Amino acid sequence: MKISTYFLALLCPVILLSSCKKNTDEVTADTKSTFSIEFENQVNGSPLVLNTTSYKNAKGEDFKINVFKYYVSNIKLSKADGTTYLIPESYFLIDASKAESTNITLKDVPTGDYTKIEYTIGVDYARNFAGAQTGALDPINGMFWTWNSGYIFVKLEGTSPQSAATGNALTFHIGGVTDPNNTIRTFTTEINAANPLRVRTDGKPNMHFIVNAAALFTGKTDISFSTLYFTMGGANSVIVANNYANGLFRLDHIHN
């Protein structure tokens, strides 16, 4: 009896494993390694300095930034042959006030040369409505709407003389996942094939992205702070998301 029970216990995982059908489009490698991504926050080419430095939007209006936080999630790498690797549980909150958050490390990535990277600016649909989360998605991070479930994908708070709000406040809390006000955007960038992201057991490359906070206010629609200075989801958040969808991130270089 006892032997047969043990045998059964051993057999079960074997069956389980053999029943897994291999997805041919998925990157496979025997070895895994690590790479990192640095997000350098800027405003139109100048370093982002919170609270003190004044910047100009595309309309030429002055503004300052006090808070700048955003989610990067579901990071997916592609090889030249079209195979892809979605990094599991990749949810990161980048906070301009926390230097350590601007450099993220991706572990257990199959080794290989990657020529494309894409990720969600924000959080995928399912996690917005999921149960209690931890880590980057912990509501304690101040990026979760408690009265209308869902994450704030990009949060920019600051001031502008043009804003009619109390204290000339700018409040841009971009989020929402249901149509017509879905603000989930995916950013994709090709990597120069001559210098791909080389994930090696003996090499841990670093990707360097420039993040332009001013991209919230230009791109598709130039925003004037005299008319739009407050949004927490809804149609105006969609305008901002459409702006930053392409302009927020730019791959600057890779240190292999």
Added chain:
Amino acid sequence: MLFLSIALMYACSKNEDEVTPEEKKITFSVPANFPAPAYNFEDNKLSNAGFTLGKKLFYEGRLSADKSVSCGSCHQQFAAFTQLDHKVSHGVNNCQGKRNTPPLFNLAWQKAFFWDGGVKNIETSPLNAITDACEMGTNIETIIAFLKNTAPYPDLFKQAFGSTEINSQVILKSIAQFTAVLVSGNSKYDKVIRKESGIAFTSTELAGYNLFKEKCTSCHAEPFFTDFSYRNNGLDLVSTDEGRSHITGAASDFGKFRVPTLRNIEYTSPYMHDGRFYSLDEVLEHYNSGVKASTNLDAQLKTGIPLNTTEKEQIKAFLKTLTDHEFIKNTLYSES
């Protein structure tokens, strides 16, 4: 499967002499006349320790800003976990909220929470009450700090989740182990439907049930006595509370609220999203003669629901068969 086989091994090798002290195993049971739940504890394994901790947190007044208000303050068991005699929620510093406290039961079947359906998961629902200035008026950081420094909480978290680490996730998961277990499915109505021996409607209750099926179930659908939709039932020409449109941003949702369950309705007075009606008589009279032609009035209420005195009494008699005395008196759910 591996776990199953390991569990099987344990089951086989269990020493019959090792009997642990008797403790009633907390279970989540689905009444035979209910469908499969939306929340099934898949990512939040139900345990006695988790339930016990969740219940303790639910009744812990020290979590609120002025240490006076617990979840249980506004969700009282004898009122099927709503607040008796309060039109709207009554929070810290005697602040009055703007909506009537919803009762708490059968939440595992609910996919959206609160009168406007803004919250989509039972686990994240308490965040609203915790942070609302007119409810508990605090924040998760403060609560975590309190729990870390207050015995016996670190031990209770260790028993429930295997670690003394306290974060928002384990707090919310433990509360959900309590709130999702609150199942009310043992009313007289349930027993009649399940054809339990010796239980039958009286002739008045039966007449009420038939009337109810004719006039009410298009919104208050069995077995939950709500179809979980959002509707405007003509309380005001222009609602002072935007309701569902606050969540969707759609003008067509202005003044709509989630159809409330009618289970335990005998004990959940006052009624409506703002608690304006104190008695079922007032509620039925509203449908009979008080429905106002608001912009988003539900199509089925255009002419109200005409009810004569006899019909009202019959419907009321039926509604009282929805009271689940076992649930309301179950000491497992009581503050201990």
